[in-house]
Amino acid sequence: MPAPSTVLLTGAAGGLGTLMQNLLPAFGYELRLLDLRPIEGDPDAVTVDLADKDAVREAVRGVDAIIHLAGISLEAPFEKILQANIVGTYNLYEAAREEGITRIVFASSNHAVGFTPRPQGDDPLIPVDTPRRPDTFYGLSKSFGEDLAQFYWDKHGIETVSVRIGSCFPEPTSVRMLSVWMSPADGARLFHAALTAEGVGHTVVHGSSANTRLWWDLTSARALGYEPQDDSEPWAEKLIAEQGELDPDNEAHAYLGGHFVTDPPIWPY
Template identity: 40%
Template sequence: MDSQLGRVAVTGAAGQVGRTVREGLGDAEHLVLIDRSPLPEPADADRETAVEADITDVEAMVKAFEGADAVVHLAAIADEAAMPDLLRANVEGALAVLEAARRASVRRVVLASSNRVTGNYPIHHHVFPDEPPRPDGFYGVTKVAAEALGQLYADTYGMQVVALRIGSLEEQPTETRHLATWLSPRDCVGFVKAALTADNVNFVAAYAVSANARRFWDLTAGENELGYRPVDDAAVYSGEFPDDDPFWHGGPQGGAFAGPEALAPHLPGGGTQE
């Protein structure tokens, strides 16, 4: 694919990842910024267009994607929630975006997946993207489904789909787990740009995480399939966190995101047991 960024549509542009991506794709020919929340009017109307729309509205997405060379799909409920809400936003939303991209003849779609599709692997396990999913909650389950939809559209319609399993995007690590999971803003933009421009893509799932010495996830898919090697390492902040933090004693990679207590508030029926 052309290394020059053309017209790129970004869903969820008002969110944390969306704001980072918007700033990092300043060299794109044109950005179409989509969110259901109102966006500030672009400073340069020749280079940006703001669209207020819900991603589950296929017709609105088709219109927003017209003329786009690629779509970066970031809109989602990005935390644990009740399954019906997650299904609508994260699964039906992903399907609507993929279908709208197909109808608008957009060939490349970058899906924001999550590291939490494998959050129930133990911390001592080095996870490759082609290993079976082990989601740490309902949110992770919906991201597994979104990846499967991306694979389906790649196989069925010949679309080029990249699912980036995004780590913990922060300016710098704020908790012990981030020493393994941190994604710096610089590396976030690097992964997205690589996913937009890599050649010979059918379907690729890759972990988007910085080059942290203590990371759980394998980076070769990003390096080999997308051509991006992250540059930052959370180790430079390791002195700010205790070496004997209980997180390192064992348990799931999802940390506090995993386990019965994290899931209980979102179980059907409020998690009560007769």
């Protein structure tokens, strides 16, 4: 499909949102930035709590597509996850339906399938249709988001690409991340492909670079036209020297979700 001209970027003040603010305009997008907090340097950015249904509808009015990154991105009490990630995502989809927006890119997470055993040795890559096994309330909310996206496609014809993001940082910071890392440049390439591919319905893809130590299958992402160009391997020697190889007898190393399955980091707000 033709590239949407105006894209609402929710969670624009977060780590991933800040990276995409700088990278997506090169693909020709005009971004409307949205966050719970004011965004420094952009007086036109929209400050909205996604729990405010009327404000969300106003925020989406007039855009061609949405990249939904907003919400709590670590573990938190269920009540907080419920409002930020579940009710907020529902409000966004309802606003899209009411305003006739038919393409959403939803930031899902590897933590929707975090209790999936990681591949070892000659094990095959984790397929995108592996059963969901969330490792936290956070991961559970991402499972809900994927189901919500499927429902809004089946019921209302809103197309979504749900991207199970591994870790998107300028460089990998752990041995585990060598297998699920997505460079910011590849992240922008994947979001662009998700916005422009034809006939996606509801498609789930794994979001990472073409890492030498890759754990999961990128076939459905490549089918959108995504061509990852980066690899975490240049950082492997240094990280392994500092941290050691992954230990299959360590529960935090045995699963896709890493330490989220044993000692998840807690949302500080």
